[in-house]
Amino acid sequence: MKVSLEQFDKAFENRIRLQIMSVLVANESYDFNSLKELLNVTDGNLASHLKALEKEEYITVNKSFVGRKPNTQYAASKNGREAFKKHLEALENLIKQQKH
Amino acid sequence: MKENDIYSELSSIRNLMERSTKFISLSGLSGILAGVYALIGAYIGYKLVYTENSGLLFRDFYVNDPMVWWPLFLVAAVVLVLSVATGIWLTIRQAQKKGENFWNPVSRRLLASLAIPLVTGGLFILILIIRGHYGIIASSCLVFYGLALVAASQFTFSDVKWLGFCEILLGLLAALLPGYGIVFWVIGFGVLHIVYGSVMHFKYNQ
Numbered sequence: 001m002k003v004s005l006e007q008f009d010k011a012f013e014n015r016i017r018l019q020i021m022s023v024l025v026a027n028e029s030y031d032f033n034s035l036k037e038l039l040n041v042t043d044g045n046l047a048s049h050l051k052a053l054e055k056e057e058y059i060t061v062n063k064s065f066v067g068r069k070p071n072t073q074y075a076a077s078k079n080g081r082e083a084f085k086k087h088l089e090a091l092e093n094l095i096k097q098q099k100h
Numbered sequence: 101m102k103e104n105d106i107y108s109e110l111s112s113i114r115n116l117m118e119r120s121t122k123f124i125s126l127s128g129l130s131g132i133l134a135g136v137y138a139l140i141g142a143y144i145g146y147k148l149v150y151t152e153n154s155g156l157l158f159r160d161f162y163v164n165d166p167m168v169w170w171p172l173f174l175v176a177a178v179v180l181v182l183s184v185a186t187g188i189w190l191t192i193r194q195a196q197k198k199g200e201n202f203w204n205p206v207s208r209r210l211l212a213s214l215a216i217p218l219v220t221g222g223l224f225i226l227i228l229i230i231r232g233h234y235g236i237i238a239s240s241c242l243v244f245y246g247l248a249l250v251a252a253s254q255f256t257f258s259d260v261k262w263l264g265f266c267e268i269l270l271g272l273l274a275a276l277l278p279g280y281g282i283v284f285w286v287i288g289f290g291v292l293h294i295v296y297g298s299v300m301h302f303k304y305n306q
Contacts, residue, residue: 018109019116026117027205034205038120088113091106098103 009087011056016041017049021084024059024076032072050074058083123206123256125198127190128305131297134183138289141179142282145172149282156280179289210255217248238281242271242288257304263296 012018019039023030030038036046053059058080062073076084148168150159195202221244228237249264267288274284 015109015112019112022113022116023120026121030120030205037201037204038116088110091110094106095103 008090009083012087017053025081025084029073029075123210125191125195126256127194128297128301130187130190131293133186135290135293137179137182141175142286144175206255210252214248214252217244217251235278236275238285239271239274242267266292
């Protein structure tokens, strides 16, 4: 079975990054703690993947405070949305190829 | 990448998109109980307003009579408070059972979209009461409640939307037939809630 992997986005190779992106594409924005709960990952793990996505400019970060607590909101950027869509299309193509 | 991997990847994406945008810990049981409270409340209300064994034809009182007005208001308020409290309690319990936090971005959005039509409706109805337009109070309750459900339904099961549409329709019918508010109240807040709650319970709780 030969599969073209070059269409896949390197940033989404990691499952957690893909999951983060899925949540951010479906929502206007999401905060750090809610993401952590939803994905069931540790602080450090989530932070490092968010950083990676931020570096790719797939997400935007908005830091603020609610009372004294820091509240960091993440949102998918236009680039991020496009990359996510392309990645899904690549997955779809892969399934189509295998059907033939 | 194997085909199975792709499918599991896609289903995990789909699952997350759904879980991050829909609050699914609503309890069907709370709908059934809210319906039961409403029926009991309506029965007490009926006893207060109508003559013994006269069906809906003969009244002892008109609703604008303060003798009957305050008890009716009290009954409605108790039904409302009990329903909301039961709803919140069972929802928290359901969320805990699923290992979810009930207080998350989705439930906050759900409550906000529910609250806007409800608070507007509540104020509107208070104004109706102050101005003495008793005839369309039942209708307004149903219409605004229906609108609130439709607005909130985008953050939860789509069944809620259909409940909302039914309430709006009933509310409009109630406005066409003033004086029969109690009938529409019983159908809208009693029967429909019990039907909806049972559907939800058997569809999602099992």
